[in-house]
Amino acid sequence: MSLSNCVNLNNSNLDGMSSDFLYHLNINVANTKDTQDIQKQFGDVRVICMGGTGRRMLELAKYLRLKLGISGEGEPIDLCEAGHRYTVYKVGPVLCASHGVGSSTCSVVLHELLKLVKYAKCQDPIFLRIGTCGGLGVKPGTVVVTKDAYNGYLRNEHEIPILGERVVRPASFHEQLIEDIVKYGTQADDGFETIKANTMSTDCFYEGQGRTDGAVCQYTEEQKMKFLQTAYEKGIRNIEMEATMMASLTLMAGVRAGDICVTLVNRLNGDQVTITMDEKHEFEERPFLIVGRFIKHLLNN
Numbered sequence: 001m002s003l004s005n006c007v008n009l010n011n012s013n014l015d016g017m018s019s020d021f022l023y024h025l026n027i028n029v030a031n032t033k034d035t036q037d038i039q040k041q042f043g044d045v046r047v048i049c050m051g052g053t054g055r056r057m058l059e060l061a062k063y064l065r066l067k068l069g070i071s072g073e074g075e076p077i078d079l080c081e082a083g084h085r086y087t088v089y090k091v092g093p094v095l096c097a098s099h100g101v102g103s104s105t106c107s108v109v110l111h112e113l114l115k116l117v118k119y120a121k122c123q124d125p126i127f128l129r130i131g132t133c134g135g136l137g138v139k140p141g142t143v144v145v146t147k148d149a150y151n152g153y154l155r156n157e158h159e160i161p162i163l164g165e166r167v168v169r170p171a172s173f174h175e176q177l178i179e180d181i182v183k184y185g186t187q188a189d190d191g192f193e194t195i196k197a198n199t200m201s202t203d204c205f206y207e208g209q210g211r212t213d214g215a216v217c218q219y220t221e222e223q224k225m226k227f228l229q230t231a232y233e234k235g236i237r238n239i240e241m242e243a244t245m246m247a248s249l250t251l252m253a254g255v256r257a258g259d260i261c262v263t264l265v266n267r268l269n270g271d272q273v274t275i276t277m278d279e280k281h282e283f284e285e286r287p288f289l290i291v292g293r294f295i296k297h298l299l300n301n
C-alpha cells in the first residue's frame with residue numbers, strides 16, 4: 001500500500017512520543033511506532049462525519065449503512081462509549097462522530113480524530129461536519145455548504161489564545177471539495193435548496209449570534225439587525241458554532257474538510273427556533289442526502 005497520502009500532522013512532538021492515549025475517545029495507541037491494531041480497526045476510513053449530537057450521528061450511521069450497501073445487523077455500536085464524552089460509529093470506511101455544542105468541545109474530538117487517522121495511516125481522509133444552523137435571508141430548511149468561515153468579529157479567520165497570545169489562522173474550506181459536495185445537492189430534486197455561501201461561526205448561541213432572547217442582552221433590536229445585515233453583505237447565509245475552528249484546524253493538519261448545515265430559522269425574521277422536533281428531525285436529515293451521494297461516489301471511484 002502506498003502511504004503517500006497519509007496524514008502528516010503539524011506537530012513534530014508527536015514523533016517523539018512512544019505512546020498516545022486519545023483520552024476523550026478512550027483509545028490507547030500503546031506503541032506509536034507500531035500501530036497495526038489501530039490500522040486494522042481504522043485504516044480503511046476515508047470519511048469522518050461529525051455533528052453536534054450522538055443521536056444525529058447514529059441516524060447518519062444507519063442511513064449510510066443502507067445508502068452504501070454495507071452489511072450489519074442491529075444498531076451500530078458506539079466505539080467510544082467508555083470515554084463518556086463523544087459517540088463514534090463506524091460504517092465501513094466512514095466514521096460518524098458527535099462533537100457537542102461549539103468549537104471548544106468540537107476541537108477536542110477533532111484533534112483526537114486527526115491523530116487517530118494519522119496512527120491508522122488512513123489515505124487522504126475527508127472531514128465533514130453535518131450540522132444545523134441559523135439562516136440569514138434564506139428559507140428554513142435550506143442546506144448551506146460553507147465556503148469561507150467568518151468569526152463573531154465578521155472576519156474570515158479563526159482567532160484563538162495560545163500561550164497567552166492571540167493567534168489568528170485562515171478559515172476556509174477546501175474549494176474543490178465544496179464544489180463536489182454542492183453538486184450533489186443542486187443536481188437533485190430534493191424539494192429544498194442547497195447553496196454554497198459563507199458562514200458565521202460564534203462562541204455563543206445567544207449574544208454571539210446577535211440574539212436578543214438570551215439571559216443577557218445589552219444591544220437594541222436595531223443594532224442587532226444592522227449587524228446581521230453587515231453579515232449578509234459579506235455573503236454570510238448561515239450562523240453556527242464550529243466552522244472557523246474546523247476550517248483552520250483541518251487546514252493546519254493538511255486534510256480536506258467541509259461543513260454542510262441545514263438552516264432551522266431565518267434570523268432576519270426572528271431569534272427563536274420554533275420548528276417542532278419532528279420538523280427539526282426531517283431538516284437534520286437533508287444534509288444526509290447530499291453527503292450520502294457524495295460519499296457513495298467517492299467510494300466508487
Ligand SMILES: O=P(O)(O)O[C@H]1O[C@H](CO)[C@@H](O)[C@H]1O
Nearest residue numbers: 051052101102131132240241
Ligand atoms: O446542530 P449542531 O451540529 O450541533 O450545530 C449547531 O447547533 C448547535 C447550537 O444549537 C451548535 O453546535 C451549532 O453549530
Ligand SMILES: O=c1cc[nH]c(=O)[nH]1
Nearest residue numbers: 132133134239240241
Ligand atoms: O440559530 C442557530 C440554530 C442552530 N445553531 C446555531 O448555532 N444557531
